[in-house]
Amino acid sequence: MIKLNPHLSPANLLPAIDRLFELSGEKILNLEHSWDPAHGTPVFTVQGRYTSRGWTEWTQGFQYGASLLQFDVTGEQRFLELGRSATVQRMASHVSHVGVHDHGFNNVSTYGNLHRLMREGKIPDNGWEKNFYELALKLSGAIQASRWTDLGKEEGYIYSFNGPHSLFADTIRSLRVLAVAHQLGHVLMAEKDVRISLLQRLLQHAETTARYNVYYGDGRDAYDIRGRVAHESIFNLNDGSYRCPNSQQGYSPFTTWTRGLAWILCGYAEQLEFLNTLPDIDLAPYGGKQKILDAFRTVAEAVADFYIEHTPTDGIPYWDTGAPGLEKLGDHLNRPADPFNEYEPVDSSAAVIAAQGLIRLGQYLKGTDRGTLYLQAGLTVAGTAFGDTYLSADPKHQGLLLHTVYHRPNGWDHVPPGKKIPMGESCMWGDYHARELALMIRRLAKNEPYYKFFIT
Known part of the structure; x- marks a missing residue:
């Protein structure tokens, strides 16, 4: 269980954040100078060097989005130009991609960040340039929403790259692009000019994910623990019925990746924060604003509590809570995680993503005991992730955040010579989300505008 530091504040983390962005700039330039785009998209490191891994090109937005976050913090123009030019030259195919569930990852990290920087006055306001970013976000949101499995009774979901039967937990973070496209006034046009609301698709996908991918301790199966998450839910396309949990990247359908x-x-x-800004009338057709906010909060609190209770004291989780080798580590939840053990790897990329969620939930519940709990938990995780064990200071290592895992069941992650498990490597989403987490905490510490994906 995470041991909270009740005295830790965003300001306390500023020295570590400054160091992170010093290292980050070096890593970005190292990769930019060495990477050949003909080799595809960098995904994770092997012996400290980024390499690609064929599945889908879901990490390219993180590669170029990293430069935009770097510019946001440092103001160095070269990072803005790097991220902006790469977005124009290489990201168009991600906007029109009909085969993936990753639009939020790729396009909000690039077009979305550029649009945000312009709204915030960090780059000059240019009408045509702004329209370019908005067009990309509108199309991305609509195309993502079109990848739809209809379950009947106004239920459905954006299906994963596995096919229409498959609902991934990951896709909840792609809903960002539907949200922004909706705010920009866009809809999905279908047969006979039917106008499909992107907000409605967002809410339906979130409700389906909450119902099937998240558990609440109410006896759905023999392993039902409040806050447990199934990576994938499987449906019968003939009648729209739910069939079973599954996991692609976790240990089993009944443990939590x-x-x-x-x-x-x-x-x-982050969707709680977004939905809370909408006027009541926008959400009235879907059950009402308060009912929707309560439902999203129920999910967020369940998984936040599970994370806090099933993570080692320093806030860094092992890659799966039911990984078979954990029993050999003894009382592993009551001491700091050990990335150098012989049995099961940690996943620091999960930590920095979860920390952002904890802090955002804490901000949403600000002024309450639970809000304080989640904020302090998120800061505790960040404090560990930004420390010497997990932050790469080696100039020869192209990664920023160490000890991440991509696909343990498939054996894709590099195991160093003489070791039994993956360790010491980085991944593109881990590096990006470490930067995003650091940016968010830095803004809180300096009382700067709150970092968010949506338009206010």
Whole structure:
């Protein structure tokens, strides 16, 4: 269980955040100078060097979005130009991609960040340039929403790249692009000019995910623990019925892959913030604003409590809460995580994603005991992730956040010679979300505008 530091504040983390962005700039430039785009998209490191891994190109937005976050913090123009030019030259195919559930990852991290920086006055306001970013976000949101499995009775979900039968926990974070596209006044146009609300699709997907991918301790199966998350839910397309939980990247359907939980925690927390800004009339057709906010809060609190209770004291989780080797580590939840053990790897990428969710939930519940609990938990996780064990200071290592895991069941992650498990490597989403977490905490510490994906 995470041991909270009740005295830790965002300001306390500023020295570590300054160091993170010093290292971050070096890593970004190292990768930019060494990477050949002909090799695809960098995904994770092997012996400290980024390499690609064929599945889908879901990490390219993180690669170029990292430069935009770096510019946001440092003001260095070269990072803005790097991120902006790469977005124009290489991200268009992600806007029109009909085969993935990752639009929020790729396009909000690039077009979305550029649009945000312009709204915030950090880059000059230019009408045509702004329209370019908005068009990309509108199309991305509509195309993502079109990847739809209809379950009947006004239920459904954006299906994963596995096919229409598959609902991933990860996709909750792609709802950002539907939200922004909706705010920009866009809809999905269908047969006979039917106008499909992107807000409605967002809410339906979130409700379906909450119902099937998240557990609440109410006896759905023999392993039902409040806050448990199934990576994937499987449906019968003939009649729309739910069939079973599944896991692609976790150990089993009945254990919790911690990065899957982290996506849920971060996704529902940021959607709570977004939905809370909408006028009541916008949400009235879907059950009313308060009912919707309560439902999202129920999910976010369940998974936040699970994360706090099923993570080692320093806030860094092992890759799956039911990984078979954990029993050999003894009382592993009552001491700091050990990334150098012989049995099961940690996943620091799950930690930085979850920390953002915890802090956002804490901000949403500000002024309450639970809000304080979640804020302090998130800051505790960040404090560990930004420390010497997890932050890469080696200039020869291209990664920023160490000890991440991509796909343990498939054996994709590098195991160093003489070791039995993956360790010491980085991944593109881990590096990006470490920067995003650091940016958010830095703004809180300096009383700067709150970092958010949506338009206010």
